[in-house]
Amino acid sequence: MNEQLRQAVTAMPKAELHIHIEGSLEPELIFALAERNGVRLAYPSVDALRQAYAFKDLQSFLDIYYAGASVLLQEQDFYDMTAAFLERCERDNVRHAEIFFDPQTHTARGVAMETVVSGIHRACQDSPVSATLIMCFLRHLSEEDALATLDAALPHRDKLIGVGLDSSEVGHPPEKFARVFARCRDLGLHLVAHAGEEGPPAYIASALDVLKVERLDHGVRILEDAALTARVAREGIALTVCPLSNTKLRVFDQMRDHNLVQLLDAGLLATVNSDDPAYFGGYMNDNFIAVFESLPLTLAHAKTLARNSFAASFLPAEQKRRFLDEVDAYFAALPA
Numbered sequence: 001m002n003e004q005l006r007q008a009v010t011a012m013p014k015a016e017l018h019i020h021i022e023g024s025l026e027p028e029l030i031f032a033l034a035e036r037n038g039v040r041l042a043y044p045s046v047d048a049l050r051q052a053y054a055f056k057d058l059q060s061f062l063d064i065y066y067a068g069a070s071v072l073l074q075e076q077d078f079y080d081m082t083a084a085f086l087e088r089c090e091r092d093n094v095r096h097a098e099i100f101f102d103p104q105t106h107t108a109r110g111v112a113m114e115t116v117v118s119g120i121h122r123a124c125q126d127s128p129v130s131a132t133l134i135m136c137f138l139r140h141l142s143e144e145d146a147l148a149t150l151d152a153a154l155p156h157r158d159k160l161i162g163v164g165l166d167s168s169e170v171g172h173p174p175e176k177f178a179r180v181f182a183r184c185r186d187l188g189l190h191l192v193a194h195a196g197e198e199g200p201p202a203y204i205a206s207a208l209d210v211l212k213v214e215r216l217d218h219g220v221r222i223l224e225d226a227a228l229t230a231r232v233a234r235e236g237i238a239l240t241v242c243p244l245s246n247t248k249l250r251v252f253d254q255m256r257d258h259n260l261v262q263l264l265d266a267g268l269l270a271t272v273n274s275d276d277p278a279y280f281g282g283y284m285n286d287n288f289i290a291v292f293e294s295l296p297l298t299l300a301h302a303k304t305l306a307r308n309s310f311a312a313s314f315l316p317a318e319q320k321r322r323f324l325d326e327v328d329a330y331f332a333a334l335p336a
């Protein structure tokens with residue numbers, strides 16, 4: 001990748017639409033919070049913890065990701081984690097972030113919903129980066145648990161723009177959560193779900209048809225079904241693709257095998273995102289650099305990806321328009 005393209009891609013304004021805030025917890029912060037809260041970790045040092053970040057699939061990652069989140073106890077912990085992430089956004093020229101959080105990971109340990117939501121939300125309010133929250137249900141747990149989680153979150157309805165579905169995909173199809181998503185829809189929440197990361201295209205179809213999601217998280221296995229690909233392209237449903245995550249979790253063996261270019265060529269509204277940056281080796285610009293270095297992507301693709309990130313966001317129309325104008329102005333001002 002030439003220096004001019006690298007510079008353009010890193011400095012361009014962009015939005016992040018697939019970031020699990022618990023996946024932004026750096027090992028250093030995990031150890032600092034463990035110390036602050038008197039939590040014992042299974043790893044003796046920051047280096048030993050980092051050494052354990054060698055994943056063979058989604059589940060091997062999730063086991064260590066949930067262990068890392070166990071140091072989060074106080075409202076200030078959630079604040080500090082989120083504030084650190086939003087500072088990284090500024091460095092990567094991320095202007096807007098739609099942030100996932102997993103309340104069940106915390107409420108199961110006795111942390112109150114209020115503590116989780118208030119800490120994350122307060123950090124969003126204190127940041128110059130535009131940031132909104134999407135509450136995710138853990139799909140390895142029951143729908144009853146998800147319904148109870150939604151009830152617990154209702155006092156914070158105004159702090160949420162939407163709900164999502166994450167955790168272990170295979171064996172937990174979207175239709176398991178039909179009732180809770182229907183309730184969220186009635187509440188006017190935006191709907192997204194992880195689908196087609198490790199799971200088959202049938203899970204993408206049921207996320208759309210049963211849950212009625214507006215965006216697909218990952219969705220990279222969609223190309224295995226040509227009819228579904230054509231439909232999702234036609235309907236303008238976005239995919240929040242996470243390149244470094246996909247290679248670290250062995251969805252693709254190497255970055256040069258990633259299907260991002262094919263997704264774009266199929267007319268899909270694909271975006272680039274970091275997923276769990278502290279675990280997968282990088283934040284937004286690391287993801288952009290990784291794909292631009294390994295795939296035949298051009299400056300025209302960079303503009304498309306920057307535009308897609310705002311177009312696929314849940315921002316109000318006027319704010320969306322302003323960000324899209326900023327992208328267009330940015331690319332128009334680049335030296336030819």
Ligand code: HPA
Pocket residue numbers: 020023058065166167168169194197245275276
């Ligand atoms: O990539 C992911 N997939 C499913 N669940 C997750 N929870 C954090 N990251 C992920």
Ligand SMILES: [Zn+2]
Pocket residue numbers: 018020166194217275
């Ligand atoms: Zn994810």
